[in-house]
């Protein structure tokens with residue numbers, strides 16, 4: 001499907017825009033997004049190209065268009081033409097040409113299909129430029145110009161309106177209760193005056209119900225006063241993926257309002273990497289003040305319970321095992337030790353990949369890429385390197401702590417006839433609970 005074709009749904013939902021109007025919208029958006037920090041970042045680039053070697057899309061193809069900093073080139077051109085100290089000179093001498101509609105459509109492909117917002121390039125840049133943050137800002141401008149990919153736009157629109165990314169799906173509240181019945185675990189729902197509010201990845205609801213049951217089971221075992229909330233269930237934030245900042249804010253507000261309504265002091269993000277970034281780091285900014293509760297990833301919470309002596313675990317018979325670090329957890333949240341602490345407590349024989357922890361490669365599906373159909377061929381090329389790293393460990397068991405990573409690897413399993421089955425760390429914990437329940441939170 002061409003990029004122009006993918007715009008059709010966006011345009012059906014908004015007023016139809018001429019190519020010139022789209023360019024003007026994007027340039028306005030770019031100019032609005034460019035603050036002092038972004039300008040400083042762009043001016044600091046010494047064009048060394050090192051970030052290319054961090055990006056799996058470039059590594060897989062050696063195509064210069066996948067160099068991370070190149071992906072924000074229109075953003076940079078808009079800055080030079082509109083906002084930089086020498087903008088009048090650039091315009092007068094025609095040194096920075098106007099970006100065309102065709103170029104912008106191509107950049108949709110570079111900013112969305114070929115970037116997982118994984119942050120590996122930001123980690124490696126010798127000038128400390130946060131390239132993935134620039135890409136996130138550029139996505140905001142593309143969204144404003146009606147240039148977000150259709151799949152992400154529609155899911156974000158649905159989630160903003162109903163709380164569920166899939167409009168036609170059975171209400172997640174009903175699915176959640178059905179999962180409780182199927183796995184024989186009580187699902188705490190719509191309680192008030194609790195310590196902890198639980199959220200759930202849409203991916204688990206639709207693909208991995210055992211992980212949903214595992215979260216409820218572990219909390220029940222720990223004796224935590226907690227609840228899911230019908231009106232604030234979904235952890236993912238498609239506004240974040242699509243670049244719709246205001247939509248992202250409204251989706252986050254839904255969870256914030258529910259956490260306030262049930263008086264939770266802690267909101268637990270389940271096994272979902274991007275949900276962690278959206279809630280842990282960006283929600284307060286969009287809310288306009290500090291969140292009145294803490295936000296923790298479920299592995300952080302469980303590792304803390306372990307260290308407090310409130311959680312004890314049995315030995316898990318996993319054999320030689322390797323672990324995939326979700327990018328948003330290790331690079332944006334520093335959640336590197338928590339999963340290893342849990343695996344150690346279960347006696348897991350861990351064989352690390354060549355690139356693990358903060359330098360782990362993305363699964364290839366992050367940033368909404370797994371939802372963009374036309375991106376699949378490039379995504380498969382990019383993830384070959386990752387699958388090789390997994391295989392090179394010689395491990396027979398493969399674990400991760402993000403359900404979107406799990407779905408991406410599961411998809412690779414059928415595409416490549418890959419023999420590994422990605423497993424959930426949370427499910428492994430739930431299967432190996434030991435001792436009696438306590439009063440954890």
Ligand code: SF4
Pocket residue numbers: 044045046047048049050051052069124125126127128129131
């Ligand atoms: S590594 Fe940093 S300085 Fe070098 S090209 Fe990339 S963004 Fe520019």
Ligand code: SF4
Pocket residue numbers: 054055056057067068071114115116117118119120121122131132135362
């Ligand atoms: S954030 Fe990740 S996928 Fe995107 S350009 Fe940087 S290294 Fe590549």
